[in-house]
Amino acid sequence: MKQKKTDIPSFTPYQKFIIVLLAILQFTIILDFIIISPLGDVLMKTLDMTTTQFGLAVSAYAFSAGGSGLLAAGFADKFDRKKLLIFFYSGFIIGTIFCALATGYWTLLAARIVTGLFGGVIGSVSLAIVTDLFVIEQRGRVMGFIQMAFATSQILGIPLGLYCADKWGWHSSFLLIAILGMLVLVGIIIKMHPVDKHLGLQEDKNAFQHLWHTVSNKKYQVGFAAIALLSVGGFMLQPFGSAFLVNNIGIAQEDLKMVYFFTGLSVLFIMPLVGKLSDKVSKVRLFAAGSFIAIVTIMFYTNLGPTPLWEVVIINMIMFMGVMSRMIPATTLNTGIPEMKDRGAYMAITSSLQQIAGGIAAVFAGFIVHQETKTSPLEHYDILGYIIAVVTICSIFLVSRVDKLVNTKTKSESAPLAQDAVMEH
Template structure:
């Protein structure tokens, strides 16, 4: 592995941005992944089949992907702070609608609405990171921001399940909405405008800007690579709680403990991977994480009923492998677009990632079968084989992305004091 240049320190404003974006990502990620641990409860309470639940998960992804594509042409035409405020406000409203749902169709509609806004937030956040941080800093930044996943596992999901046991599953979404309002206030009051990219725009038409970004052959490699990364998670996680309860014999009271320790493992690995990502070959770091995740996913999807501590141990190692892939892959991806295209590029990347994940969730809903509400899930091991094959393919695409980034000439970035 080849060492990189010494990492630059963060300014005060950059630290504030990292904190805001990490908290924001916490709510967005929690809003999406909370539906997985609630899956068994939702399928029983709202009388959903595995196929219906697959659609409930994918509804968010498909609407998020669609809105991301529609917003891509405009992503570089406005102050990124204003875009973030607009879409995050819509996301909060959608989350409240999820909490108010009383049927499968109401929940499905609310998830679509939430996805229309939530799907753009990630791309806007990535564009802000790319504008304000040097390439030598982005690994650490992504490490901190993606720690939101671990925090959602450690705090968000256990609290959500605890509130669910006390007041019903609706309360989990209300918790996210209340926290979202507080974060929105912080964005409005603490974040400075992010608008220097407006000086570099050449395309007058947003749709022409979108087309120029989509048709760039180098960009297309990045689009394909990042889209493929989401397939595994969208296939494995939606039925995770149902698999643990109905196949492995875990109880609903044990689920928070499993998610808690899984989050602890991710919380440990993410900062380490973030630092390594700024010092060693990002591709080889990604390849190592991919190998670990393939082995553990194949083990996880083929186990019989085992004690709780063994389930926890397998989950911890598996997610350490899965999440250690995300930082180097995402960091490499930010090095592909030109500054004038970053907003559109990140929006398209996020959209294709969501759409690919939505397709994967629907496919998973049809691959997995459950005869009754309490019977074991069938064909879950087939998901493991499919995910392993997709993960292997992603290694080759990320290798190509790494080659493109290495060949690019260093670009100026907009670092604020």
């Protein structure tokens, strides 16, 4: 007898609460990282940093996040995910406060390392929670809402952070993030239920055995490589974004808020649409379409000279719509690869490799880009665009392989269920 296609389940009130909570949490994590980019021009001038030093300050967060993620991967499936989230988010808030208290390049560098040690694990724990609490038919919409944190950080976070920086100094931007983080932490402690169903499925008693079991899985390795490449473009372009806008394109420092606001607005508009499409159409085709838009606009953008503000806003809007249209289908596909017993470790390793790859990209970009004086145009920024285009093409190939692995896994899991349904009838 032909099996009826079940409807996509709607969200429960508790699931809706978790989506909102994780979205706000991601907002603080993303804002903490990307706020350093619009503050980059101010930081390099205030703290007398070279482009290479600034690249290292950005990559310090990424490398420490990647390292801590790898160390935590073996333990990620050994504890209640709520407890892990509380522990690492508390450390992230403390690190952000240290960033606000930094008085020079070296203290800022140390503070970014501390923040990365804790912040780098949070994304993987959040993804594991999403995978545990939502079926794969819901995850595209969930990721669409959670990824809106990026857009919200652009629309509200960065303009507000820049306003605080202009009014009370750049330190106040980090204090703002820390205060919001404390409110989110209270919500997690009081309202979130334990997430511990995976604990009954553990086979590897030793944490390092569990880590090795996950790393050595060849199917998992395809997902690791695909997701690691996704962060390369952002880590290359974003650290020097404000300096490029001010010194090359000729945008006034006070107009940066408008660029980031409208860029975030476009992403806020596209995210729910991409999330819904991701649950209905081919995720790999959606990823390829977003990649094509990203490649064209990034190569055009990195070759710009002095340009009117309205043109820069439009180009940025299209560029980030393409970039973010890649993230949802790729991340959703990636959640379908690991078995439940490996999800925490898999997500931690994925996040770590993504951060490490991004850190290498930021350091690499810092050596490629050169600025003669603190107010002169950035040189060789266009080279970054060409490198990103090549990496993006490679990522399309890897994501298509992930898509095949997930489809095979889904069919193998649904076959016994279909057989049981036939036998019942």
